[in-house]
Amino acid sequence: MRITRKAEFSSSHVCARPDWNEEQNQRVYGAAANPHGHGHNYILEVTLEGPPDPVTGMVLDLKTLKDVINDEVIEPFDHKHLNHEVPPFDRVVPTAENIACELWKRLDRHFPEGGARLQRIRLWETQDLYVDYHGPAGRGEAN
Amino acid sequence: MLEVTRRYHFSASHRLHVESFSDDANVQMFGKCNSPFGHGHNYMLEVTARGEVDEATGLVIDQPALNELVEGAVLRDMDMKYLNEQVPPFTQGAVPTTENVVDEIRRRLQARWADTFGAAGPKLARIRIIETRKNEFEMSCG
Numbered sequence: 001m002r003i004t005r006k007a008e009f010s011s012s013h014v015c016a017r018p019d020w021n022e023e024q025n026q027r028v029y030g031a032a033a034n035p036h037g038h039g040h041n042y043i044l045e046v047t048l049e050g051p052p053d054p055v056t057g058m059v060l061d062l063k064t065l066k067d068v069i070n071d072e073v074i075e076p077f078d079h080k081h082l083n084h085e086v087p088p089f090d091r092v093v094p095t096a097e098n099i100a101c102e103l104w105k106r107l108d109r110h111f112p113e114g115g116a117r118l119q120r121i122r123l124w125e126t127q128d129l130y131v132d133y134h135g136p137a138g139r140g141e142a143n
Numbered sequence: 144m145l146e147v148t149r150r151y152h153f154s155a156s157h158r159l160h161v162e163s164f165s166d167d168a169n170v171q172m173f174g175k176c177n178s179p180f181g182h183g184h185n186y187m188l189e190v191t192a193r194g195e196v197d198e199a200t201g202l203v204i205d206q207p208a209l210n211e212l213v214e215g216a217v218l219r220d221m222d223m224k225y226l227n228e229q230v231p232p233f234t235q236g237a238v239p240t241t242e243n244v245v246d247e248i249r250r251r252l253q254a255r256w257a258d259t260f261g262a263a264g265p266k267l268a269r270i271r272i273i274e275t276r277k278n279e280f281e282m283s284c285g
Contacts, residue, residue: 028200131147
């Protein structure tokens with residue numbers, strides 16, 4: 001059984017490598033390389049997988065998941081400039097791909113083996129773009 | 144591995160009709176979708192690419208190149224058109240069900256995919272069309 005909780009955060013970012021010149025960054029990242037930054041309303045979907053507990057009927061208390069997302073994602077990311085305020089994006093380009101991988105790392109440690117496990121991170125950057133990450137080596141991918 | 148999905152939008156009309164069927168059989172098979180002059184949808188197309196995150200750029204796919212590919216191979220040809228009368232293979236008898244439209248888009252994108260992204264680049268993973276708020280059609284592409 002899989003359960004998914006959504007959360008939203010609004011952040012600004014710049015997609016550019018400091019060791020590249022402006023032209024190179026423009027070519028790879030387009031408008032997202034604007035050095036002044038720009039922002040998105042990111043929508044995060046966190047999916048956990050596990051058997052429902054035979055007593056409670058729940059895979060996990062969604063309040064627990066909500067609290068973890070709040071502590072690990074919303075508090076540090078919401079209304080922040082990712083490059084300036086949220087490590088590792090002071091040295092890692094905050095593309096949607098890299099943000100999804102970072103969110104997996106932050107959330108995965110709260111759901112160790114033996115209980116509900118993190119199965120998928122879906123991160124919507126805009127209404128027309130989202131990335132899906134199933135963890136290193138595709139751990140959470142459905143067979 | 145990570146999947147990146149980009150959504151695109153096109154508006155087109157179609158009519159579900161099989162020439163070799165009688166009028167009654169067409170109505171029975173396709174109902175309102177057989178209406179003689181066609182009808183239209185705002186199609187939402189999702190194209191999903193799958194690959195490793197490039198260590199230097201933090202990206203899975205060159206998105207401007209993907210946009211250009213979808214624009215050139217699909218949107219320019221299908222947006223604001225009557226599929227049955229203007230868009231092959233639906234002009235040649237293929238019924239423009241959304242299943243067939245998904246498969247045609249897969250065929251068009253796969254034909255140019257390797258030239259656009261290289262043999263070692265990201266792969267085309269999935270095509271999905273959201274035809275209306277109630278109907279979705281999805282195909283894995285390998």
